[in-house]
Amino acid sequence: MTCWETVQAYAFRSIGFGENLLPRSDFTLCQQITLIGSGLIWNVYFGVLALGFGFFFAVAVALAKSSPRRLLRKPAEWFVFLFRGSPLFIQFFLAYEALQLLPKTGINLFGITVETAWTTRAWAGALFVLFLNTSAYAAEIFHGALKSIPKGDLEAAEAYGITGWHKFRRIQWPTMLRLGWPAYTNEAIFLFHATTLVFFSGFPAFRQMGDALYYAKYFADKTFNPFVAYPIVAVYFILLTLLLTWLFALVNRRLNRHLPSNIRSRIRLRPQLIR
Amino acid sequence: MFEACADPKSIEGLTWAMCYLTSGKHIEFYWSFVTVLLLLALTAPAALAMGFAGATAARSRFIPLSLLGKGYAAIVRGVPDIIFFLFFVIALDQGLEYLKSLAVCENHSWPWQGLEFRVCPEAKIPLGRSSAIWHQAYGFGLAVFTFALVFGAFAANVLYGAMNAVPRAQLETAEAYGMSHGQVFRRILVPQMWVYALPGLSNLWMILIKATPLLFLLGVRDIVYWARELGGMKTQAYEYPHPDWRLWYFLALLVFYLVFTKLSEIVLARISARLNHGQATAGGEALRKAAA
Numbered sequence A: 001m002t003c004w005e006t007v008q009a010y011a012f013r014s015i016g017f018g019e020n021l022l023p024r025s026d027f028t029l030c031q032q033i034t035l036i037g038s039g040l041i042w043n044v045y046f047g048v049l050a051l052g053f054g055f056f057f058a059v060a061v062a063l064a065k066s067s068p069r070r071l072l073r074k075p076a077e078w079f080v081f082l083f084r085g086s087p088l089f090i091q092f093f094l095a096y097e098a099l100q101l102l103p104k105t106g107i108n109l110f111g112i113t114v115e116t117a118w119t120t121r122a123w124a125g126a127l128f129v130l131f132l133n134t135s136a137y138a139a140e141i142f143h144g145a146l147k148s149i150p151k152g153d154l155e156a157a158e159a160y161g162i163t164g165w166h167k168f169r170r171i172q173w174p175t176m177l178r179l180g181w182p183a184y185t186n187e188a189i190f191l192f193h194a195t196t197l198v199f200f201s202g203f204p205a206f207r208q209m210g211d212a213l214y215y216a217k218y219f220a221d222k223t224f225n226p227f228v229a230y231p232i233v234a235v236y237f238i239l240l241t242l243l244l245t246w247l248f249a250l251v252n253r254r255l256n257r258h259l260p261s262n263i264r265s266r267i268r269l270r271p272q273l274i275r
Numbered sequence B: 001m002f003e004a005c006a007d008p009k010s011i012e013g014l015t016w017a018m019c020y021l022t023s024g025k026h027i028e029f030y031w032s033f034v035t036v037l038l039l040l041a042l043t044a045p046a047a048l049a050m051g052f053a054g055a056t057a058a059r060s061r062f063i064p065l066s067l068l069g070k071g072y073a074a075i076v077r078g079v080p081d082i083i084f085f086l087f088f089v090i091a092l093d094q095g096l097e098y099l100k101s102l103a104v105c106e107n108h109s110w111p112w113q114g115l116e117f118r119v120c121p122e123a124k125i126p127l128g129r130s131s132a133i134w135h136q137a138y139g140f141g142l143a144v145f146t147f148a149l150v151f152g153a154f155a156a157n158v159l160y161g162a163m164n165a166v167p168r169a170q171l172e173t174a175e176a177y178g179m180s181h182g183q184v185f186r187r188i189l190v191p192q193m194w195v196y197a198l199p200g201l202s203n204l205w206m207i208l209i210k211a212t213p214l215l216f217l218l219g220v221r222d223i224v225y226w227a228r229e230l231g232g233m234k235t236q237a238y239e240y241p242h243p244d245w246r247l248w249y250f251l252a253l254l255v256f257y258l259v260f261t262k263l264s265e266i267v268l269a270r271i272s273a274r275l276n277h278g279q280a281t282a283g284g285e286a287l288r289k290a291a292a
Helices: A003-010 A029-065 A070-085 A088-100 A122-147 A151-159 A164-200 A212-223 A226-255 B013-021 B024-059 B063-078 B081-104 B132-165 B168-176 B181-211 B223-231 B246-276 B282-291
Strands: A107-109 A112-114
Touching: A003 A029, A029 A070, A029 A122, A029 A164, A029 A212, A029 A226, A070 A122, A070 B246, A088 A122, A088 A164, A088 B223, A088 B246, A122 A164, A151 A164, A164 A212, A164 A226, A212 A226, A212 B081, A226 B081, B024 B063, B024 B132, B024 B181, B024 B223, B063 B132, B081 B132, B132 B181, B168 B181, B181 B246, B223 B246, B246 B282
Parallel strands: none
Antiparallel strands: A107 A112
16 A cells, blocks of 8 residues: 555545545554544644634623623633633543433424434534633633723723723723733643543544544554654644644734734743643 | 441442442542542652752753753643653653663563564563552552653743742842852742742642543543443442443542632632732732731
8 A cells, every 4th residue: 555545545534534444554654644644633623613612602701700790700700610620631521421411312392303412422522512611711811811901991992982882892802802812822722732632531433533642542552652653643733733823823913913013912832731 | 348238239228328438449439539639749749849950950051951951841841731641651661661671681672573562571560460559559650750740841941930030139139248159049049939930830730630630541540530430330230230320420520620729729829928928029019008
């Protein structure tokens, strides 16, 4: 099997296309790079969707958390504490077990049967957990950013008669994004790293369709050699991190475009461990 | 454990629950919480020590030592989290066995043969015939070392920043009084740096707490292992048959972590208040104003 044939057979293996059987012997470097790269599709899928949906929910939670109303503030505080105070690993296990309890035959809602089996599958269940988790972390970031909006800006807005929704849309929202963006970039990067936990925590890899680390572990277990597969994942993730940093830096430049260069906020990578 | 528990099938209600929760397996489950706390108790000082060594090395004027300190922090912090844990433990294990094989084996062939890692049976750590407890202890030791190495790199970064944050004027004053480098380091720099290091170290502690379920991935019988084991459905063949209760076990773990995090927050806030006392920082100023 030439390398090109391997790529054709395994490039989309993680989403169910191509060769059904995983390689079992005579592992080549080409197979490892292709399959692990194929698994990366799942990491990108989880990361992009959780981040995309999570962004809006996080802003809502951050606003609720800064609200003077107890009824809004307390649930938001509890939500953030729940997801930031416990390990993601446990959250995955818990969610998986909870989703398993849903009736297998589906729920009957006003005569329409709602299927529930799909919720225990990684693409939905794990995505949901990641969505809530990143929302909590990002909400804390945006909450901090909301709090550090200069008091003068808000007073100036009120002096001009800008209040309520207008004040939020024109003053608070852009400043919050600008102040929170460097931290949010780090959050995005570590969300992508956290996606590697999915298939290690309850959610089974359906028909051996797993993420990058799932395939890397497959190879490492089969070859008893961790020195090839894991560095491949590491390189893929470093490339992914570079791409993300570049994309977020573009947004950061736009958010800071009105400021003189010496007071623009810069993105600094702050590597963080597991969560 | 209790006499009433001799025949679990015949008892019901509260007695059943009491017997169930004190069964041998459950006692092991409770001990695994101690394992987690032990991991934290061993890892935190070890990581702090490695971080301190790394930060001191990074500040050194001797260039190779300084590069070593900076390189340690940069390399470990740059590698994505979980991969490091999966990779490093196997690598360390194989490295140790290879070194031991050089000492005890007669046949010194390269152990990475094709698809297998082969050393002679005498070089296995622990030996194949040792009891299970040694295998557990060895796995736990590897885990502690890995945690300490990884968190040490993060701590090195925090402490390095904290050492640089100590006002330069204070160090210069100490030098003007005729203190040697060592004296300045011991008497001025180290006592002063903690207040700057504390926010970073608290953050690290929180992350360390949340990283403990990784023990499960490293093959140690920790709380996640037991929660899965005990919670799974038990048929009539078992002493205490019950349906799938894993949800409740994981809920208990979640509560454990939340309570632990909350307690840590409270304790760290107290330490922070104490360290900020009388410091020329914003935190110290806030304390002074609150008292006045």
